[in-house]
Amino acid sequence: MLSTRFRNRMNKRERGILLVVALSWLVVYPIVMVGAESFREPAGWTLGHLSRFAADSTEWTALWNSLWISAASVVLSAMIGVPLAFIFELLDFPGRKTLGALVALPAVLPPLVGVIAFLFLYGESGFIPRVMVSTFGLSEAPWKLRGAGAILLVHAYSMSVYFYLFTRAGLAKVDGSMVEAAHALGCKGVCTLRRVILPLLRPQLTSAALLVFMTSLGSFSAPYLFGGGFRVMTTQIFASKLNGNLSAAMVETSALAIVALFGLFVFRRARGERSVVAVGKGTSRAPIVINQPLIKWGAAAAGWALAIFLLLPHLTLITVSFVPRGTWTTELFPPVYSLTNYLSLAREAERFRPLFNSLWMATVSTVLVLSIAVWAGRAIVQKKVVLRSTIESLLSVPWAVPGTVLAIAVATLFSVNAPLMGRWVLVGTVVILPLAYVIRNIPVAAGSVVAGFRQLDHSLDEAAGSLGATRWRTLKSITLPLLRPALLAGGALAFATAVGDFVTSIVLYTFETRPVSIEILSVLRQNDVGIAAAYGVILMCVSAAAMAIGTKR
Amino acid sequence: MSNPFLSLESLTKKFDEHLAVDALSLDVEQGDLLALLGPSGSGKTTTLRLLAGFEFPDSGRVVVEGDDLSRRPPAERKVGMVFQHYALFPHMTVAENVGFGLADLNKTDRDTRVRAVLEQVHMGELAGRPVTALSGGQQQRVAVARALAPQPRVLLLDEPLSNLDPTLRESTRTELRDSLKEIGITSVFVTHEQEEAFALGDQVAVLRNGRLEQVGPAPELYEKPASLFVATFVGRGSVIKGTLLEGDVARINDDVSWKVRTSGALTVGENVNLMVRPESIRFTDGAGLGGTVRHVRYSGARAFFSVETGAGPIEVEASVHAAGAGDTVRLEVDAVHAFPQSDE
Ligand SMILES: Nc1ncnc2c1ncn2[C@@H]1O[C@H](COP(=O)(O)OP(=O)(O)OP(=O)(O)O)[C@@H](O)[C@H]1O
Numbered sequence: 001m002l003s004t005r006f007r008n009r010m011n012k013r014e015r016g017i018l019l020v021v022a023l024s025w026l027v028v029y030p031i032v033m034v035g036a037e038s039f040r041e042p043a044g045w046t047l048g049h050l051s052r053f054a055a056d057s058t059e060w061t062a063l064w065n066s067l068w069i070s071a072a073s074v075v076l077s078a079m080i081g082v083p084l085a086f087i088f089e090l091l092d093f094p095g096r097k098t099l100g101a102l103v104a105l106p107a108v109l110p111p112l113v114g115v116i117a118f119l120f121l122y123g124e125s126g127f128i129p130r131v132m133v134s135t136f137g138l139s140e141a142p143w144k145l146r147g148a149g150a151i152l153l154v155h156a157y158s159m160s161v162y163f164y165l166f167t168r169a170g171l172a173k174v175d176g177s178m179v180e181a182a183h184a185l186g187c188k189g190v191c192t193l194r195r196v197i198l199p200l201l202r203p204q205l206t207s208a209a210l211l212v213f214m215t216s217l218g219s220f221s222a223p224y225l226f227g228g229g230f231r232v233m234t235t236q237i238f239a240s241k242l243n244g245n246l247s248a249a250m251v252e253t254s255a256l257a258i259v260a261l262f263g264l265f266v267f268r269r270a271r272g273e274r275s276v277v278a279v280g281k282g283t284s285r286a287p288i289v290i291n292q293p294l295i296k297w298g299a300a301a302a303g304w305a306l307a308i309f310l311l312l313p314h315l316t317l318i319t320v321s322f323v324p325r326g327t328w329t330t331e332l333f334p335p336v337y338s339l340t341n342y343l344s345l346a347r348e349a350e351r352f353r354p355l356f357n358s359l360w361m362a363t364v365s366t367v368l369v370l371s372i373a374v375w376a377g378r379a380i381v382q383k384k385v386v387l388r389s390t391i392e393s394l395l396s397v398p399w400a401v402p403g404t405v406l407a408i409a410v411a412t413l414f415s416v417n418a419p420l421m422g423r424w425v426l427v428g429t430v431v432i433l434p435l436a437y438v439i440r441n442i443p444v445a446a447g448s449v450v451a452g453f454r455q456l457d458h459s460l461d462e463a464a465g466s467l468g469a470t471r472w473r474t475l476k477s478i479t480l481p482l483l484r485p486a487l488l489a490g491g492a493l494a495f496a497t498a499v500g501d502f503v504t505s506i507v508l509y510t511f512e513t514r515p516v517s518i519e520i521l522s523v524l525r526q527n528d529v530g531i532a533a534a535y536g537v538i539l540m541c542v543s544a545a546a547m548a549i550g551t552k553r
Numbered sequence: 554m555s556n557p558f559l560s561l562e563s564l565t566k567k568f569d570e571h572l573a574v575d576a577l578s579l580d581v582e583q584g585d586l587l588a589l590l591g592p593s594g595s596g597k598t599t600t601l602r603l604l605a606g607f608e609f610p611d612s613g614r615v616v617v618e619g620d621d622l623s624r625r626p627p628a629e630r631k632v633g634m635v636f637q638h639y640a641l642f643p644h645m646t647v648a649e650n651v652g653f654g655l656a657d658l659n660k661t662d663r664d665t666r667v668r669a670v671l672e673q674v675h676m677g678e679l680a681g682r683p684v685t686a687l688s689g690g691q692q693q694r695v696a697v698a699r700a701l702a703p704q705p706r707v708l709l710l711d712e713p714l715s716n717l718d719p720t721l722r723e724s725t726r727t728e729l730r731d732s733l734k735e736i737g738i739t740s741v742f743v744t745h746e747q748e749e750a751f752a753l754g755d756q757v758a759v760l761r762n763g764r765l766e767q768v769g770p771a772p773e774l775y776e777k778p779a780s781l782f783v784a785t786f787v788g789r790g791s792v793i794k795g796t797l798l799e800g801d802v803a804r805i806n807d808d809v810s811w812k813v814r815t816s817g818a819l820t821v822g823e824n825v826n827l828m829v830r831p832e833s834i835r836f837t838d839g840a841g842l843g844g845t846v847r848h849v850r851y852s853g854a855r856a857f858f859s860v861e862t863g864a865g866p867i868e869v870e871a872s873v874h875a876a877g878a879g880d881t882v883r884l885e886v887d888a889v890h891a892f893p894q895s896d897e
Pocket residue numbers: 568569571572573591592593594595596597598599600745
């Protein structure tokens with residue numbers, strides 16, 4: 001007789017194995033496929049693609065550019081974000097609270113939208129150059145928004161927020177009594193900073209550095225629009241793909257994936273084995289109140305100047321979105337403002353379509369990725385340890401994979417029909433983009449949901465069971481309601497990423513399913529800047545709304 | 554005797570190679586309260602979880618009213634459980650928690666039942682409160698009410714009082730026993746405190762390393778412990794060495810021999826462990842075991858004297874003025890238990 005217990009246990013194990021298989025298929029298999037394709041030619045296996053890659057100096061240049069741009073982005077973002085965090089955490093000045101919140105503003109700009117906002121602001125015909133030309137009577141724009149400098153500017157703008165947020169979180173944990181203890185031991189000022197505070201911040205700083213490094217390495221929008229002849233690995237891959245040089249794209253993709261994994265490894269090492277844990281209850285440390293008027297107003301002025309710098313891209317975008325086509329030529333500021341662009345988005349079916357596409361694809365992929373996260377979260381809190389660490393590693397894999405790599409990998413896997421190998425032709429169908437968004441968002445959704453599961457008391461499940469509830473009822477009326485904050489937070493991030501996605505979309509989209517970011521690019525090509533800006537404003541508002549919902553408690 | 558209401562038949566549960574519950578057999582009569590008592594790691598919680606269906610036994614059966622539950626999932630067992638940390642659903646009110654197990658009743662019947670159970674635990678007025686806004690004692694009562702609401706056949710309680718502060722424990726204990734007796738529900742509860750087990754349980758089962766050492770009513774365990782482990786676990790007692798002579802007499806040294814109660818198979822001439830409770834030994838002016846008072850611990854009108862004797866330290870309970878630290882004394886016993894030295 002097959003006992004219920006036996007069946008039950010088999011089911012549990014089988015479910016765990018099924019999850020591992022499903023996750024591997026989604027996150028590992030595509031990348032392995034790309035690796036394999038790097039050594040394949042119609043006749044069989046070959047090292048030819050690899051040797052062609054190694055012999056080509058442009059490939060090495062692109063790889064080197066990717067690396068140094070990423071490293072420089074880390075340094076720049078740290079130089080802006082860390083001091084800012086110290087100022088806001090330690091000093092009190094007028095407007096501190098408001099400004100502290102404004103610093104997170106860059107986060108609501110999807111990458112491509114941020115880039116076009118920079119274009120409208122600092123580009124050759126942007127606001128700032130126009131002001132400079134008219135003020136100083138120049139004959140042409142004082143600079144061109146091109147090359148490595150432009151890329152770094154965008155990176156520094158959008159990524160210093162990571163250093164800022166992580167440093168503040170770390171500083172909030174530094175105990176006032178620790179600083180006092182250091183003072184009592186004769187260590188003051190710079191000494192306290194160097195010997196007490198910075199070591200305590202090390203985990204946060206390395207985490208922020210890792211995040212910036214990985215984001216820069218995978219950055220596509222800025223190099224694509226501003227790079228010009230300056231190639232990084234992501235744009236190099238895209239160019240090879242566009243030119244139909246698939247085998248080169250495969251090798252390049254593999255190379256970038258390896259560099260990303262290497263970066264991950266280095267930073268993990270740097271974070272250190274010993275995690276520093278502060279012992280004892282934190283006595284909160286009130287900010288230093290500055291009363292000297294000069295410093296006080298100086299700090300306030302610097303703070304507000306910074307806020308304006310952070311806010312300018314948003315304001316630019318909004319302004320441009322009200323400018324009808326062809327009305328702004330040589331004037332310093334646009335002479336005509338109207339709702340035409342927005343009306344045309346709402347009324348013209350072909351203009352509305354990308355909005356609709358982005359929204360439904362983001363919604364569907366968010367629901368799916370949350371389901372996967374819940375499934376995995378349940379398994380992680382229940383399963384035996386072996387399976388648990390496997391599942392956890394699988395969940396974080398896409399995090400270490402640049403968006404371009406992921407897109408190429410997904411395109412490779414799903415361009416062949418071999419159901420027995422777990423491959424179907426999905427490229428060119430409506431399924432492919434939502435699927436790519438799901439894979440890309442597994443780490444953010446799972447990160448939040450798994451943490452939520454860890455905080456759940458497992459005995460609540462058991463209590464529901466012993467009160468006669470079925471597994472489904474327990475999930476619906478106990479687990480999911482208690483996971484709500486985690487689901488909202490993870491879901492909001494996943495949704496915002498998907499709705500503004502550019503990097504995976506540009507590889508995988510079809511005309512019917514083109515998302516907003518792709519449409520922005522195409523209207524920009526037709527010089528329809530007002531429409532592009534209007535799309536950007538909508539994406540910005542949708543992201544901001546998602547984030548607001550996600551952080552609501 | 555009629556069939557017991559609840560039977561554990563040779564229950565065994567292994568975690569990897571570790572035997573958490575080892576061939577445990579126990580019977581509980583209808584309406585009785587059984588206390589599972591034992592030190593940490595003795596398998597109490599595991600036993601309870603086997604009863605509830607959160608774990609399945611490797612062998613053995615759980616039978617309620619002749620009905621084998623061993624392979625059924627928790628939801629089908631009609632066994633209520635009160636968790637150690639109560640496991641109240643934090644996003645629900647008191648009434649919603651209590652009504653959770655009544656999903657198959659219509660709304661009117663459910664409300665009536667919820668109100669009735671809450672009355673039973675004196676929580677009627679707080680039905681609309683969120684459970685997060687309750688004191689520890691109130692949470693405990695809601696947890697009991699929630700488990701009782703679906704009218705389970707058996708109620709399980711895991712350390713039901715351990716989360717209450719000591720001042721509340723005694724009154725809650727009495728209240729809990731009164732409620733359970735009034736309802737007449739068959740209950741099994743876990744505790745590692747002898748006092749709690751004795752105060753609440755009709756029967757007390759002492760567990761050690763997953764095995765049953767002894768089961769019986771409290772006085773029986775105290776007065777006729779089956780092993781040295783039970784003897785020392787269910788009360789205070791000093792243990793000294795001796796040798797068993799004929800006629801249930803144990804020899805302590807050349808001058809002193811005491812009459813003993815024996816348990817287990819003992820042979821004449823065997824070395825034994827002798828257990829004396831502090832209240833069964835007294836100071837005497839006549840012949841007895843000699844010793845010196847090392848330390849006195851006062852407890853109201855009575856005091857506990859630690860006496861160093863040639864056979865080892867012995868604790869004596871007597872009136873405060875019976876002796877002082879440093880005094881040389883002689884001891885006489887009323888009751889001594891002898892156990893084989895192999896059973897330590
Ligand atoms: N899920 C499990 N996996 C592995 N070992 C377990 C598990 N649950 C219990 N054990 C082991 O089984 C033994 C009995 O544990 P159990 O929790 O039943 O003891 P207990 O009597 O309730 O102890 P305590 O008074 O500390 O709660 C212990 O050695 C424990 O480590």
